[in-house]
Amino acid sequence: MAQDYVDDGRASAEADELDDLRDSLTSLSQLAMNSLSLPQMLTHIAEFAVRAIPGADGAGLTLEHGDRRDTIVATDDFVVEVDTIQYALGEGPCIFAAAEGRTVRSGSLGGDARWPRFGPRIGRLGVHSALSLPLMTSNETLGAINVYAHAKNAFDDRAMNLGELFAVPAAVSVENARTLANALLLTHQLETALTNRKVIDHAIGIIVSRSGCTSTEAFARLRAMSQRDGIKLTVVAQSIFDDAQRRAQARRTGH
Template sequence: MDGNAHIEGPGRDPDETTPDLVGDRAGDGPDAVDPAGDRSDSVDPAGDRADSIDPAGDDDGVDSADDGADDVDPVGDDDDLNLDASLAALSRLSTGRLTLEDLLVQVAEFAVRAIPGADGAGLTLLEPNREDIIVKSTEFVRQIDDIQYRLGEGPCISAAAEGLTMRSGSLGGDPRWPRFGPRAGRLGVHSVLSLPLLTPSGVVGAMNVYAHARNAFDVRAEQLGQLFAAPAAITVHNAQILAQTARLAEQLQAALTTRPMIDQAIGILRARGGIESPEAFARLRHLSQTEHVKLSVVAERIVEEAVRRARARATPPR
């Protein structure tokens, strides 16, 4: 045998080539690296891995299409902005430059802006010992409120009496106001939100917000309405106190002007009837109540009559 002779292994093909370590091998072991393969610790630039960075800018690994928890509702934003604008306008109202009724109208108009879904609003201010003041932001509100107060039944009356918010999305079928509701529905007004105006002194009135659509006011609208009604009540109450103070000042001024006239009339009655001052004043007051005129008017008439008589006696006959 040749010492340089090639020894073949059993079953080995002498023409078989050496295996290609770079090629594709069906028998690759666990340590083999396939450059085109998929390994759990490889980074696929086009793949979706929990710790990969989304090129669209969502670096928390959550698909931006599914990231709804942090989305901002543009409608809610608009509602908040409208409420903020209305509250800012409310804070700028000047009670010194507006009459009480003009200020109430402004508050009603701000309420329409603050509460989503509103088509119009009215405001009722309870006046002790005086007729209540009722204003509206638009004409159809006047028609609805006229029905309400004529019947003595409706959401505003209930809100003011109970101090609670009243909400309805179908007035025509609301059992709380069986006479008012159907009449409002026939005028095309189906939704209402009535908010009591609450102060530390109690209920000073109520604000009615109306809409033609059914179910126009949801829980969110009610919440926004209550947020607006709280400072609105303070503004309205302050304006009411200022108006009452102005009326009292006018009455005091009138009393200073008319008091001398009343004293003169008392003196004339005393001279005519030989009576004391309290009785003379009681007669004067009785005349005022019987004739339904002010005490000062009765007193002025008595004094002028006495002056005419005195002049007639002092004038010599011709």
């Protein structure tokens, strides 16, 4: 009877863990990417990882950009502290997982010989377990999810397997979020460029109407003013446009 009770308890716990994973994956699929910034998206993904992986106390997520690591987000302050130390030292489970493209686990960071500088410092913070899951697509490793726990040996084989199951769709969500963020940035840059071009064209027209010079000569004047005063060309053009508007307004009102 006692063994049956233990087996029932284990089965119930495993069922709860699968429910947590299922809930996290459902939440992941329902993220409204068009209404969230990239850091907000990544933070939600890290939060879902904590829910999906048994034993997790906090998680962070980092994207790789060549030799750089950007967009570090975390669910808890202690994760920020851990990852800040990790990236400052240039060693740790996340860096290893992203570089090798495979899951990295440690149940005793303070004594882990793989990271002789990082491990003892993190152990003194009371963080002893880590599970780093690479975020991989068919083309590249995007970064890694870093899951931490204060307890030793917090992540068993089952926790690692559930984490790896979560990391696959999480990588897709990260890739989609990053693609959308890049598209939005490009759109903003194009809109800014078009706006700047319009202002410059207006300024050229004003100079042409006042001086009778050609548009090429007017642009040369704008550029010379920009270089002389050490001001961006668009700022010079905007000031000319604003001045022309003020003059036109004064003429209409008689002031």
